[in-house]
Amino acid sequence: MDSVGIVIARRPPSESSFEFELEGDAAPGDFVEVPVEAGALVARVAGVRVENQYLAESGVVRELRLGLRMPSAAALASAEVRVARAEALGIVSGASVLPPIQPPSPGSRVYRAAPETLRALLGLAEGGVELGRLWRHGLEVELDPERLFRHHVAVLGSTGSGKSYTCGVLAEEALERGLPAVILDFHGEYATLGERYRVRSVKANRVKLEPGSVSPDAIADATEMTDVQRDLLYLAFDEAEGPSLEDLERAAERVAERYGFKRETLLAVLRRLRMLKAQRVFTGEGEPLYLSEGEAVVVDLGLGLPGGATRALAGAIAWWLFEGRRAGEQPPFLLVADEAHRLLPQDEQAFSKAALRLVAREGRKFGASLVVASQRVVGLDKDVLSQCGTKIALRMDSPTDLAMLKPLLGRHARLLPRLPTGVALVAGVAVGYPVLVEVRKRRTSHGGSGAPLFAR
Numbered sequence: 001m002d003s004v005g006i007v008i009a010r011r012p013p014s015e016s017s018f019e020f021e022l023e024g025d026a027a028p029g030d031f032v033e034v035p036v037e038a039g040a041l042v043a044r045v046a047g048v049r050v051e052n053q054y055l056a057e058s059g060v061v062r063e064l065r066l067g068l069r070m071p072s073a074a075a076l077a078s079a080e081v082r083v084a085r086a087e088a089l090g091i092v093s094g095a096s097v098l099p100p101i102q103p104p105s106p107g108s109r110v111y112r113a114a115p116e117t118l119r120a121l122l123g124l125a126e127g128g129v130e131l132g133r134l135w136r137h138g139l140e141v142e143l144d145p146e147r148l149f150r151h152h153v154a155v156l157g158s159t160g161s162g163k164s165y166t167c168g169v170l171a172e173e174a175l176e177r178g179l180p181a182v183i184l185d186f187h188g189e190y191a192t193l194g195e196r197y198r199v200r201s202v203k204a205n206r207v208k209l210e211p212g213s214v215s216p217d218a219i220a221d222a223t224e225m226t227d228v229q230r231d232l233l234y235l236a237f238d239e240a241e242g243p244s245l246e247d248l249e250r251a252a253e254r255v256a257e258r259y260g261f262k263r264e265t266l267l268a269v270l271r272r273l274r275m276l277k278a279q280r281v282f283t284g285e286g287e288p289l290y291l292s293e294g295e296a297v298v299v300d301l302g303l304g305l306p307g308g309a310t311r312a313l314a315g316a317i318a319w320w321l322f323e324g325r326r327a328g329e330q331p332p333f334l335l336v337a338d339e340a341h342r343l344l345p346q347d348e349q350a351f352s353k354a355a356l357r358l359v360a361r362e363g364r365k366f367g368a369s370l371v372v373a374s375q376r377v378v379g380l381d382k383d384v385l386s387q388c389g390t391k392i393a394l395r396m397d398s399p400t401d402l403a404m405l406k407p408l409l410g411r412h413a414r415l416l417p418r419l420p421t422g423v424a425l426v427a428g429v430a431v432g433y434p435v436l437v438e439v440r441k442r443r444t445s446h447g448g449s450g451a452p453l454f455a456r
């Protein structure tokens with residue numbers, strides 16, 4: 001094992017933290033281990049200081065300049081010491097992890113944590129989801145697929161930080177295990193999964209969906225109905241003789257008359273239903289969506305439809321899949337919602353929000369898993385975010401988003417503004433402690449690099 005230093009006692013070590021004089025290479029965030037009676041005490045480097053007794057007093061620089069005190073360069077260099085502060089995480093003893101209950105003895109050697117120690121501490125699983133490598137350690141981070149997917153995942157980060165790429169990695173991992181992945185794709189970034197996996201690409205409005213197979217909320221949100229228009233629509237829904245838009249139109253006419261709705265209200269509702277027909281939304285055309293093992297379905301949401309209709313379509317697809325899963329008509333699946341802020345606005349009514357909340361809250365019981373990716377944290381539905389058991393946080397610079405994430409990621413959140421692309425802070429149920437992971441390379445190419453701005 002690589003020795004990186006020796007425990008010192010200038011501040012006496014406690015069971016929760018200690019200092020060591022650095023001899024090797026260690027940086028904040030690195031994991032180290034010290035042998036103690038109960039096993040290997042694992043700690044994380046919280047900070048490193050460089051000290052030099054010759055330069056420890058103020059005024060010394062002026063004295064140097066005046067030639068009053070002149071340590072040689074060699075003396076200066078040899079007086080330099082680097083002291084690391086480490087925070088204890090746990091004691092690994094065989095395969096079990098105890099809380100940190102023993103301080104290390106001063107004079108003990110500190111080692112870079114061994115792969116098997118870290119694997120035990122973090123609860124990594126052999127053959128698990130290959131997310132990437134532990135940053136600066138190289139250890140393969142393989143996450144227990146049950147814990148990762150069953151409890152949903154949020155991928156967060158500024159634009160260009162690697163969210164879609166990471167979603168692609170997660171989709172690949174699901175597909176490798178035979179778990180069907182459905183990807184809500186706004187930018188045509190995911191069809192490249194077809195280089196290695198079975199992929200079906202469908203336009204969102206070519207998935208067979210009719211009013212009767214979704215909730216009236218989807219129709220109301222898609223067409224931005226007012227409250228009174230919604231009232232009429234809900235009554236018409238109960239009254240409709242069949243599942244189609246035409247059945248709904250006829251029912252609307254009947255109930256408007258029966259309950260004395262104003263003519264303008266009826267006309268407004270009919271106009272909206274016809275608008276859906278023109279946009280070919282909820283017309284019942286196309287193939288019904290049934291998932292099959294190991295297959296990806298890439299749902300193209302970039303159809304240029306109004307936001308309400310796009311959200312309603314995405315929501316209706318999530319709803320259809322979840323209800324199908326609940327009824328045992330669909331296999332367990334992974335639903336990936338990239339650009340999730342568009343589907344999960346915090347302060348707006350949206351059917352996509354209701355549907356994704358349903359999957360987030362109830363999916364665990366039925367094997368319906370969710371990955372949401374967003375460049376915003378503020379403005380994203382808190383319900384869904386809090387249901388995501390694992391947070392994969394990439395580079396993020398917005399102070400308001402960072403402030404929001406701080407309670408979830410603790411002081412590690414301060415690392416986020418300077419992370420390189422593709423490096424993520426992973427925290428939550430899938431890892432024992434927050435860790436920095438260099439997300440692995442894709443097995444298929446990433447479809448989202450964007451067109452070059454300048455031709456060469």
Ligand SMILES: Nc1ncnc2c1ncn2[C@@H]1O[C@H](COP(=O)(O)OP(=O)(O)OP(=O)(O)O)[C@@H](O)[C@H]1O
Binds near residue numbers: 165166440
């Ligand atoms: N783990 C990684 N390894 C190698 N390259 C990566 C990795 N993650 C991201 N990249 C590269 O960084 C660029 C941006 O990544 P990506 O498209 O995933 O960003 P994004 O966060 O989804 O951005 P946006 O918010 O604009 O959609 C891509 O060109 C991609 O190839």
Ligand SMILES: [Mg+2]
Binds near residue numbers: 338448
């Ligand atoms: Mg993206």
